[in-house]
Amino acid sequence: MMDHETIKRAYAILSPVYDFLFDKVFYPGRVAAINLLEIQPGDRVLEVGVGTGLNLPLYPRDCDVTGVDISEGMLRKADERVRTYGMTNAKLMVMDASKLEFPDNSFDRVIATYVISAVPDPVKTLLEMRRVCKPSGHLVILNHFKSDNPIIGMFEKLLAPVCTKIGFDTELKLMPLLERVALAPEQLHRVNLMNGWRLVRCINP
Numbered sequence: 001m002m003d004h005e006t007i008k009r010a011y012a013i014l015s016p017v018y019d020f021l022f023d024k025v026f027y028p029g030r031v032a033a034i035n036l037l038e039i040q041p042g043d044r045v046l047e048v049g050v051g052t053g054l055n056l057p058l059y060p061r062d063c064d065v066t067g068v069d070i071s072e073g074m075l076r077k078a079d080e081r082v083r084t085y086g087m088t089n090a091k092l093m094v095m096d097a098s099k100l101e102f103p104d105n106s107f108d109r110v111i112a113t114y115v116i117s118a119v120p121d122p123v124k125t126l127l128e129m130r131r132v133c134k135p136s137g138h139l140v141i142l143n144h145f146k147s148d149n150p151i152i153g154m155f156e157k158l159l160a161p162v163c164t165k166i167g168f169d170t171e172l173k174l175m176p177l178l179e180r181v182a183l184a185p186e187q188l189h190r191v192n193l194m195n196g197w198r199l200v201r202c203i204n205p
C-alpha cells in the first residue's frame with residue numbers, strides 16, 4: 001500500500017506521459033461514465049482524483065465542475081487542459097480524497113474514474129464521496145476490479161507488477177467494497193477493452 005508522499009512522487013513522474021498511456025484505451029469508459037452522471041443544468045459536480053483532467057472536456061458547460069487530486073504534477077496538466085478548452089466552469093484543488101474539505105451534501109454528482117483502486121484508502125474515499133454528495137445524488141465509479149473470469153484473471157496476474165508499482169490495488173473487489181460503505185449499485189455496466197472495467201452508478205441514500 002502506497003502512502004500519500006509515494007503517490008505524489010509516482011504521479012509527478014507519470015504526469016508527463018499519463019495522457020499517452022491513459023487517454024485512448026480508457027476513453028470509451030470515460031464517455032459512458034460522464035453520460036451516466038446524467039448531469040442537469042446548474043448541477044455541482046465533484047471529480048475525485050481528477051488527474052490530468054482527461055474527463056474535463058466531456059462535461060456539459062452548464063454545470064460547475066470541481067476536480068480534486070493529491071498530485072500537483074497531475075493538476076498542473078489538468079490546469080493546462082482547462083485553459084486550452086476555456087472551461088470557465090471548472091475549478092481544480094489539491095486535496096486528499098479521503099479527507100475532502102467540503103461540507104456535507106455539497107454536490108449533486110460525484111465521480112471517480114480509474115481512482116478507487118489507486119487511493120491508499122478506498123473505503124474512506126467512498127465514505128467521503130458519499131458525505132459530500134447530496135441525498136439522491138449520483139455517485140459514479142469507473143474502475144477495474146478483481147475479476148472472477150479466469151482469462152481476465154490471467155491478464156490481471158501479468159499486469160499486477162506494473163499496476164502495483166503505480167499504486168493500483170489489483171485485489172480490490174467491487175461488491176464487498178460497496179457493501180462496506182453501504183452503497184448498492186443502481187446501474188452496473190462493463191466497459192473498455194474486453195469489458196474489463198466496471199462502471200457503476202449508486203444513488204446516494
Ligand SMILES: C[S@@+](CC[C@H](N)C(=O)[O-])C[C@H]1O[C@@H](n2cnc3c(N)ncnc32)[C@H](O)[C@@H]1O
Nearest residue numbers: 049050051069070071074096097113114118119
Ligand atoms: C490513474 S489516475 C486517474 C486520473 C483520472 N481520474 C483519469 O480518469 O484519468 C489516479 C489519480 O488518483 C490520484 N490520487 C491518488 N491518491 C489520491 C488521494 N488520496 N487523494 C486524491 N487523489 C489521489 C492520483 O494523483 C492520480 O491523479
